Amino acid sequence: MTPNVQAARDALAHLEIDENPAALKSKSRDFFWYSPVLKTRLDHLVGDFVVAPKTEAEVIEVLKTCYAHDVPVTTRGAGTGNYGQAMPLAGGCILHMKNMTAVKEVQPGRVIVEPGCLLKDVDAATKAHSGQELRMFSSTWATATIGGFVAGGSGGVGSVTWGSLRDLGNIIRLRVVTMEAEPRILEFRGEELARVSHAYGTNGIITELEMPLAPAYDWTGLFVAFDTFETAATYAEEIANQDGILVKLVTVFENPIPQAYFQRVKPYIGEGQHMVGLMVAPHSMDGFNTFTARRTGAQIIYRSDNDTWEKGPGAVFEYGWNHTTLRALKVDPSITYLQVRYGYPDHQAKVAAIRKALGAEGEVLQHLEVLRENGKVMFAGLSLVKFTTEERLNEIVKIHEDLGCMIFNPHRYTLEEGGRQTVDDRQLNFKREADPKGLLNPGKMIAWDDPGFKFESVYQYPRMRAAE
Numbered sequence: 001m002t003p004n005v006q007a008a009r010d011a012l013a014h015l016e017i018d019e020n021p022a023a024l025k026s027k028s029r030d031f032f033w034y035s036p037v038l039k040t041r042l043d044h045l046v047g048d049f050v051v052a053p054k055t056e057a058e059v060i061e062v063l064k065t066c067y068a069h070d071v072p073v074t075t076r077g078a079g080t081g082n083y084g085q086a087m088p089l090a091g092g093c094i095l096h097m098k099n100m101t102a103v104k105e106v107q108p109g110r111v112i113v114e115p116g117c118l119l120k121d122v123d124a125a126t127k128a129h130s131g132q133e134l135r136m137f138s139s140t141w142a143t144a145t146i147g148g149f150v151a152g153g154s155g156g157v158g159s160v161t162w163g164s165l166r167d168l169g170n171i172i173r174l175r176v177v178t179m180e181a182e183p184r185i186l187e188f189r190g191e192e193l194a195r196v197s198h199a200y201g202t203n204g205i206i207t208e209l210e211m212p213l214a215p216a217y218d219w220t221g222l223f224v225a226f227d228t229f230e231t232a233a234t235y236a237e238e239i240a241n242q243d244g245i246l247v248k249l250v251t252v253f254e255n256p257i258p259q260a261y262f263q264r265v266k267p268y269i270g271e272g273q274h275m276v277g278l279m280v281a282p283h284s285m286d287g288f289n290t291f292t293a294r295r296t297g298a299q300i301i302y303r304s305d306n307d308t309w310e311k312g313p314g315a316v317f318e319y320g321w322n323h324t325t326l327r328a329l330k331v332d333p334s335i336t337y338l339q340v341r342y343g344y345p346d347h348q349a350k351v352a353a354i355r356k357a358l359g360a361e362g363e364v365l366q367h368l369e370v371l372r373e374n375g376k377v378m379f380a381g382l383s384l385v386k387f388t389t390e391e392r393l394n395e396i397v398k399i400h401e402d403l404g405c406m407i408f409n410p411h412r413y414t415l416e417e418g419g420r421q422t423v424d425d426r427q428l429n430f431k432r433e434a435d436p437k438g439l440l441n442p443g444k445m446i447a448w449d450d451p452g453f454k455f456e457s458v459y460q461y462p463r464m465r466a467a468e
């Protein structure tokens with residue numbers, strides 16, 4: 001199948017097309033550079049043209065035309081993904097969703113929205129309409145889209161109360177367009193959602209989402225300092241377990257993360273201290289203060305409703321999730337990260353084992369996000385790692401796995417390696433139906449290209465566009 005890019009591009013000339021080389025280059029990248037490994041593999045990639053549809057009918061026209069000319073299509077929300085998800089491994093068409101931003105309907109507890117709407121704009125509309133907000137959002141709330149969050153994200157700010165996107169009820173309905181000779185429009189609910197949520201746009205383009213909402217609050221952001229890591233991690237778990245205290249974020253930062261990478265925090269925290277970042281609902285602040293006062297060693301060093309700092313830190317959630325890595329990278333470019341599952345009930349013991357095995361020289365620093373899974377509080381680790389070589393990084397991954405800590409490897413660009421190292425048959429089977437030529441985001445689903453792949457080596461997509 002040889003793509004006829006020029007024919008496809010000419011047939012779509014009446015739509016919003018961009019092929020300015022600088023724009024094309026920037027629209028072909030995401031935050032893959034968090035990983036020095038992905039940087040070596042993906043840095044050269046660029047698509048052939050960008051098309052930004054304004055309506056679902058235009059999405060269908062793009063998919064139908066690219067199907068007819070065998071042109072790959074990689075969908076883009078805002079390009080804030082971290083694993084090269086929105087990067088066109090085989091070139092072709094970049095389907096940019098930036099023009100599909102309508103908030104179509106707001107009801108009690110739910111919103112219907114187009115995929116290109118920024119997370120912050122969804123919240124602005126639902127808050128203005130009826131004092132509601134998204135249950136959860138990625139910490140790239142200000143720049144990322146709701147479609148990209150569902151297709152490429154996992155959870156984030158709010159997951160301490162609501163769990164992850166993959167948990168039942170956290171996505172209500174998805175409307176999807178297929179890439180066939182005659183593209184079809186399908187609506188998914190319940191069990192079907194897993195076909196396309198967190199599928200990197202490899203088997204269908206989301207053109208409408210129905211998402212649950214929660215009451216909106218003017219959340220109080222806080223930093224609390226502790227002299228030992230253990231008291232910080234225990235406090236984080238236990239405040240998340242307080243049924244009467246409503247939180248939206250609980251994040252643990254091991255020393256010296258705040259001192260080394262959070263410039264505005266540094267003047268207000270002790271040299272050897274560890275820190276917990278939180279977002280607490282205003283009506284829960286009395287409960288929070290009472291709980292915290294009972295904890296010896298818990299020192300509130302910042303609260304956004306009484307900001308006495310010379311230079312305020314900004315939103316506390318922009319210190320958590322993958323903003324922690326971003327802030328560290330800006331200070332020390334040798335920093336990268338891992339995504340670790342510290343599952344209930346032995347999450348604390350596993351963190352302690354990893355700190356014992358890898359924490360001594362500061363090679364791996366603990367950054368824990370508290371979240372719920374099946375009603376139980378546990379940790380998602382977004383550990384900071386001082387990168388030296390790919391071999392050492394692989395050794396660090398193996399040490400985690402040998403200690404029973406699953407790694408969602410952010411140094412791989414495929415769904416399977418970035419996930420649970422298994423094939424998701426629901427996504428593969430739907431790809432067979434919805435994308436029979438395999439033109440949607442090619443190279444990101446190993447099982448499509450190489451069903452017999454064993455996860456002993458790093459997958460290399462054979463038809464990846466070569467560096468010029």
Ligand code: FAD
Pocket residue numbers: 030031074075076077078079080081082085086097115116137138139140143144145146147148149150151152153154155156157199200201202204205206207321322323326441
């Ligand atoms: P993109 O990066 O543009 O796309 C992501 C994936 O979705 C790609 O595979 C793309 O092809 C696909 N896609 C996009 N739109 C559609 C569509 N309409 N239909 C089908 N497929 C589509 N992620 C989290 O989950 N939680 C976090 O807290 C978080 N924090 C982050 C912090 C920082 C500083 C950074 C850089 C990243 C963070 N991320 C986080 C990753 C990323 O920001 C989020 O997942 C974000 O929501 C992705 O949205 P986007 O619009 O940028 O998607």
